[in-house]
Amino acid sequence: MVYSSLLSSAKWYPVLFDTPLNATRAAAFWLTAALLIAFALCLIFFKEERRKKFLKISGIFGVIYAAAVGLILLSLTFTEDGIVLMLFAPLSALIAVIAASAVILLFKRGKLIYIISGCASAAALIAVFVCMGIHYSSGAAGDITWVPKEAVNEIALYLSAAILLAAVTTAAILCDKRNKFTFDSKSVAFAGVCIAMSFALSYLRVVRMPQGGSITPASLLPLMLYAYMFGTKKGVFAGSCYGLLQALQSPDGILHPAQFILDFPAAFACIGLAGMFSGFKPLEKLPQIQFLLGGIIGGLGRFIMHFLSGTFAFGLFAPEGQPAWLYSLGYQAGYVLPDIAIAITLGVIALCSPALVKTVKKYGAHKTAENAVCANSAED
Numbered sequence: 311m312v313y314s315s316l317l318s319s320a321k322w323y324p325v326l327f328d329t330p331l332n333a334t335r336a337a338a339f340w341l342t343a344a345l346l347i348a349f350a351l352c353l354i355f356f357k358e359e360r361r362k363k364f365l366k367i368s369g370i371f372g373v374i375y376a377a378a379v380g381l382i383l384l385s386l387t388f389t390e391d392g393i394v395l396m397l398f399a400p401l402s403a404l405i406a407v408i409a410a411s412a413v414i415l416l417f418k419r420g421k422l423i424y425i426i427s428g429c430a431s432a433a434a435l436i437a438v439f440v441c442m443g444i445h446y447s448s449g450a451a452g453d454i455t456w457v458p459k460e461a462v463n464e465i466a467l468y469l470s471a472a473i474l475l476a477a478v479t480t481a482a483i484l485c486d487k488r489n490k491f492t493f494d495s496k497s498v499a500f501a502g503v504c505i506a507m508s509f510a511l512s513y514l515r516v517v518r519m520p521q522g523g524s525i526t527p528a529s530l531l532p533l534m535l536y537a538y539m540f541g542t543k544k545g546v547f548a549g550s551c552y553g554l555l556q557a558l559q560s561p562d563g564i565l566h567p568a569q570f571i572l573d574f575p576a577a578f579a580c581i582g583l584a585g586m587f588s589g590f591k592p593l594e595k596l597p598q599i600q601f602l603l604g605g606i607i608g609g610l611g612r613f614i615m616h617f618l619s620g621t622f623a624f625g626l627f628a629p630e631g632q633p634a635w636l637y638s639l640g641y642q643a644g645y646v647l648p649d650i651a652i653a654i655t656l657g658v659i660a661l662c663s664p665a666l667v668k669t670v671k672k673y674g675a676h677k678t679a680e681n682a683v684c685a686n687s688a689e690d
Contacts, residue, residue, distance in 0.1 A: 324516055331386040338379050339514040343527060345375070353665060361665060370413055373503050376510035377409030383513040400441045401555070404434040405506065412502030428498065438554070463622040467568035470618040475576050478546060478583070478611060485586040486541040497540050501548045504532035509555050521627055523616070523645040530581050531653040534608065535660075537585030538601055539670050545582025553578030565623060572619040580611030597667050598658045605657060609650030616642045 324339045326332040349368060356364050381402055388398045411427035511529035518524045533552055537545025553575040557564060564570045584604040587593060593600045617638050625634025627641075660666055 331383070334386055335383060335513060335515065338383065339516070339527065342379070342511065342514055346527075350660075353663060365669060369503060370417075373409050373412045373506055376503075376506040377405055379510040380405050380506065380513060383510075396441045396444065400434065400437040404431075404438050404555075405509070407431055407434040408502045409506050411498070412506065415498060415502070424498065431502070435551070435554075461626040462566055462569070463625075464566065464568070466622040467566060467572065467619070470622065471568040471571045471576065474611075474615060474618070475571065475579075478576065478579050481583060481586070482542040482546040485583070486543045489541045489543060497544055500536055500539065501544065501551075504536040505548055505552050505555070507532040508552055512556065517645070519641065519645050521624060521641070523642070525645050525649045525652070528653045528656045530578075530649065531657050533578075533581050534584035534601070534605055534653055534657055535670070537582045537608070538588045538597075538604065538657075540585070541588065542582050542585045545585045546579045547582070549582040550575040550579040552581075569619050569623040572615045577612045577615035577619075580615060581608045583608040583611055597661045597670070601657050601661055602654060605650070605654040609646070609654065612650065613642055613646045616646055 324336050327336055352364055352368075353361065384398065384402060384405070388395075407430050411431055414423060415427060508529050508531075511532070512524070512526055514527055514529070515524040516526060533545070533549055536548055556578060557570060557574040564573075584601065584607075586607060587600040587604045588597075590600055593603075617635075620638030620642055621635045624638070628634045628637035661670075
């Protein structure tokens, strides 16, 4: 009942053409779907050398396309939805810098290029954090969430954020304890590509719920594949970076520091747990099952983060007579579970391709005998 009422008030973006932003988003949605189908077909039919060339060209095109879509939609959001210049400018610069760095690293890798791209990306990210801090600390964001301070359970939010952040960090370390947390040019390039692709796809919303949250065409899949390739430590880090970008995409959904942590960096850091079974030796020949199990755990972690945030920060929206936790349970299930299910399903289907599995193992950190996962940690 709750789910159906929420869906009835949600916006279905693929068929929404009432504003330039929605029309562009709908067109981008169908164009992206067509490109993904064409990519899958080419990957199936191309062999050996042609496939290698195609993957490299696709990687370059994917970064440029994702950055272009993100910048276009962000610009339209700026003009229509009123994102302030203080947030729009550094966010646009960050997308451009990450995309440019990823493309350059796909062409050429070297110590100097790695240092330059890393410093440029770090500077852009720091600028985003500084501008965000100034914007929200100044009170310029305004009371646009319609949630009074007394309706927020601050103690529960702080405890939830602290405990769950510690749990995700511990899980990432234990499941990937033999992989060092160091970024080379390869992992940086892939991180830039995957974050850019996920960010662009996140704008192509299938449906957006009334109090925030969306169902997208597998926007989390690039991040999940990154975690599967490079391990949970790097995956959790990339996911948290993506979560910060999501916060700037939806600034009207922030009402409390602990709620911000739960709904954005912490929730999307959980997606990095999708790689926790990538080195599980008993499933070495079943990458689809490895990805499925990790994806389920990562998705469940994200759901718990949003559930607690909804319970302790947005309980005011619960219908009269309904407990806040029950309302949050139905609301989060209405979009988190379908969004995760789409990404996991497409990821499992993609990993049925021997060519893709070979590519993942070639470029990623897949050394089954050296990687640790939760299932093996108990044996060590």
